[in-house]
Amino acid sequence: METLIKNRIRQVKNGDQNAFSEIVEIYKDKVYQLCYRMIGNSHEAEDLAQEAFIRAYINIESYHIDKKFSTWLYRIATNLSIDRIRKKKPDFFLDAEVTGTDGLTLYSQLAADVDTPEEEVESLELQQTVQAAILKLPDKYRAVIVLKYIEELSLKEISDILGLPVSTIKTRMHRGREALRKHLKEV
8 A cells, every 4th residue: 555655756746736635535534533523523624634635736846755644744733723722722512412403512513433322322421521621631632632532553553653662652641541540530
């Protein structure tokens, strides 16, 4: 897969714009999920994912072909998400009732992959609880928690994405887990 990506990137660098659309197709869901887990809003996550691909395309010349492309792309998406978090205070809450509905919340937009209605409700409640707790974390902890446990990246990949030493990533992961545990205990 990485060889295919590198070939497409060479084509993009040589002026083939269509080759980039293949790259977008391969990574669009992963980048969206990363942004969604960082931001907690599907519309903003879509905007951020699009912005990440635009920035990647514009700055493709700065990408070093010997490095892993996904790490470079995730770094762009993570930085955009962190910037959005810092620039804007949350103006919505997932547990707030959606106007014009009969008690529905934004949590009802989260998909659940379960069999029975009871399991679906339990799973949705757990997802809501964990996502709400993740959104309460400071952005430096949120980033490592999302990249490690949601995106399932290695410590080295997270280090490359965030531009921090692995030891700092480990410290932030530990502190992030402790903060997450504290938030979840309160629930």
